[in-house]
Amino acid sequence: MIVVHHLNNSRSQRVLWLLEELELPYEIRRYQRQATMLAPEALKKVHPLGKAPVISDGDRVVAESGAILDYLAGRYDSQQRLTPQSEEEKLQCRYWLHYAEGSLMPLVVMRLIFSRMGKPPVPWLLRPVGAAFGNGVRKGFIDKQLATHRQFIEQHLTRNPWFAGQRLTLADVQMSFPIQGLAARGGLDNMPATQAWLVKVMRRPAWQRAIQQGGEVDLATE
Numbered sequence: 302m303i304v305v306h307h308l309n310n311s312r313s314q315r316v317l318w319l320l321e322e323l324e325l326p327y328e329i330r331r332y333q334r335q336a337t338m339l340a341p342e343a344l345k346k347v348h349p350l351g352k353a354p355v356i357s358d359g360d361r362v363v364a365e366s367g368a369i370l371d372y373l374a375g376r377y378d379s380q381q382r383l384t385p386q387s388e389e390e391k392l393q394c395r396y397w398l399h400y401a402e403g404s405l406m407p408l409v410v411m412r413l414i415f416s417r418m419g420k421p422p423v424p425w426l427l428r429p430v431g432a433a434f435g436n437g438v439r440k441g442f443i444d445k446q447l448a449t450h451r452q453f454i455e456q457h458l459t460r461n462p463w464f465a466g467q468r469l470t471l472a473d474v475q476m477s478f479p480i481q482g483l484a485a486r487g488g489l490d491n492m493p494a495t496q497a498w499l500v501k502v503m504r505r506p507a508w509q510r511a512i513q514q515g516g517e518v519d520l521a522t523e
C-alpha cells in the first residue's frame with residue numbers, strides 16, 4: 302500500500318493529485334506544520350530530511366516531489382494516463398519536472414523569506430531594519446528574476462495547453478505548486494494563459510478529490 306506522509310498546506314498536495322488522477326489506492330498519515338511553519342520532528346523518522354512530500358510503498362521510501370511523481374508514474378501508470386508519449390513530450394515533461402524545484406521554487410521561497418524579515422521571529426528592535434533590507438532584496442533582485450520566469454511560463458502556456466504539450470502529464474502536476482505560489486504571492490493578473498491553466502487544473506475532479514483528502518492549500522503570506 303502506498304502511504305503518503307502528508308504535511309498540511311504543502312507540496313505533498315500534488316502527490317495526492319497524481320494518485321487521484323491515476324485512481325490508485327493510498328493511505329494518508331498526517332503531519333501538522335508547527336508554529337514555525339516547519340514540519341514536526343516525527344517526519345524525520347520517515348526520511349532524514351523530515352520534508353514533505355515523502356511516500357512509502359512497502360519497504361521503499363521515496364522523497365523529493367519530482368522523484369516521487371516519476372516513481373509513481375513509472376510503476377503504476379500502466380495506462381499511460383499522465384506519462385508523456387512522444388520524444389518532444391518526454392523532453393518537455395522532464396524539463397518542467399526539474400525546472401519547478403530547481404529554478405522556480407528557490408525564488409518563490411526566497412521571496413517569502415525576505416518578505417518576513419520585518420516580522421517575528423526577528424527580534425522587534427531589528428524589525429524595521431529587517432523589513433527595509435528584505436524589501437530591498439525583494440524589489441531589487443527577486444521580483445525582477447521572478448518577472449522573467451513569469452513571462453517565460455506565460456509564453457509557454459500561450460503556445461501549449463499543458464506544460465509538456467497537448468496533454469496533461471507529470472509536468473503539470475509538478476508545476477501546480479509553484480504556480481499556486483505565484484498566484485498567491487503577486488497574483489496572475491498579467492498571465493491570462495497561466496490563469497486559464499490553473500482554472501482548468503482546479504476544475505479536474507481528481508484535483509478536487511485530492512483537496513478533499515489533503516485540505517486546501519493556502520500559500521498567501523502577506
Ligand SMILES: N[C@@H](CCC(=O)N[C@@H](CS)C(=O)NCC(=O)O)C(=O)O
Nearest residue numbers: 311312339340352353354365366402
Ligand atoms: N524540493 C523538495 C522540497 C521539500 C520541502 O521543502 N517541503 C516543505 C513543504 S512544501 C517542507 O517540508 N517544509 C517543512 C520543513 O522544512 O520543515 C521537494 O520538492 O520535495
